[in-house]
Amino acid sequence: MIRIDLKFGKITPDEAREMQYKLSLDLAVYRVFINGYSKNGYVIFDETELPKEKLLEMLKPFEPEVISEKELTPQELIESSLSWKNTIAV
Numbered sequence: 001m002i003r004i005d006l007k008f009g010k011i012t013p014d015e016a017r018e019m020q021y022k023l024s025l026d027l028a029v030y031r032v033f034i035n036g037y038s039k040n041g042y043v044i045f046d047e048t049e050l051p052k053e054k055l056l057e058m059l060k061p062f063e064p065e066v067i068s069e070k071e072l073t074p075q076e077l078i079e080s081s082l083s084w085k086n087t088i089a090v
Helices: 014-023 052-062 074-081
Strands: 004-010 029-035 040-045 064-071
Touching: 004 029, 004 052, 014 029, 014 040, 014 052, 052 064
Parallel strands: none
Antiparallel strands: 004 040, 004 064, 029 040
16 A cells, blocks of 8 residues: 655645545545645555556646655554554644
């Protein structure tokens, strides 16, 4: 799994909500958060099912810039989901 942190050149809160919903329907996407106010977000996805290039192509109208990219194990993803161990969101 890959986590990419993004900064968007132009996106409105409504567009962010809509895109976040569309991405959440994709089975290759495990987590997605897009903030239309601060114009940033992240996506955790399986690159074998959804290539990074295709993901960025879907986000292209919003001028995404990849800030960071990190490989995650399923264990790290699960641990980050536990509220008392939520260190990945920081």
